[in-house]
Amino acid sequence: MTNDDWNAELSQVGLIPILANPSTLEQAYATLLPEGAAVAAKLVVSKPPLQKPSLVGSFKRDITATELVLVEDDLRDFLQLTTLLQTTPKVPSKVAHAELYPQWGEIYYGPKIDEEIKRFIVVSPDSWNALSNTVVAMRTTTKKKARVHEFPFIQNGRVQACCGDASSLRRAALKVTARLADRPDPAMLVLADKVAIARGLVEVYDLHDALARAGVIVKPDGTL
């Protein structure tokens, strides 16, 4: 699902897996293809096809234009981009749940990378997060990246989010706790940061047409 410029230059790609036996919950965020259900809620990053250890093997077929529209629209809706990128952005409502769950737009400590515990922002919707044992999250970084939508500055410019690294994580991979002292500071994003991340996701996955289909016009970065 990552754009072809990304795929041409990077040894990582963003994928939506096709599952043979999706659960009822997964089906709610999926497009049915002849091969199975393409589940947007299970967005993952992977090494490119055939590069070990890739999640992807050899080429099977090109997705049709009609199928791509459906899958793109699923991803747009799953990431709640329409709500965030309309003229007056709206914050999606919270979902009440008896158990603690990783919440959309909040920041949690996650897996260690290079011996350092990293911070992750949850970008999957609470309607998924409350019921699933996985979430989609992206890491943040204080190491300078390019000043483009794909790496939006957040938290008053102190940190950048890596939108192209958004991927499914098990709930257990995040430190989900009610104790704010055990959460990163700050533990939540302001609306402007959530909108900036949404904008970055549109660029990474080239979802401009998908947004237009939902009545929201976001011009590709740098175009007329």
Next chain:
Amino acid sequence: MGKGGAVADRVPVSIPAEARALSKRPEALGLPRGSSQSKVYNELLRRAAVQVTQDERSKRRRAIYAEYEKDPERQAAITILASEALQALQS
């Protein structure tokens, strides 16, 4: 053209041979057969402008992404994230 160098809507141009050949086949541009030459050239010019803009955008993005490919933090992250992704898919 007025003061301040405003861009004119019409300018005289020489028509390249490739464009002239296409002007005889408006349907190749998705226009009805028999469309006027001005409609055909207008569509050609619009498509060319869109293509050039897209090419510029692609070149800019690829340069940025090529830098990210070399990023040591990214290289460390993808190994962990891909492993986590596999566990997420299996769970």
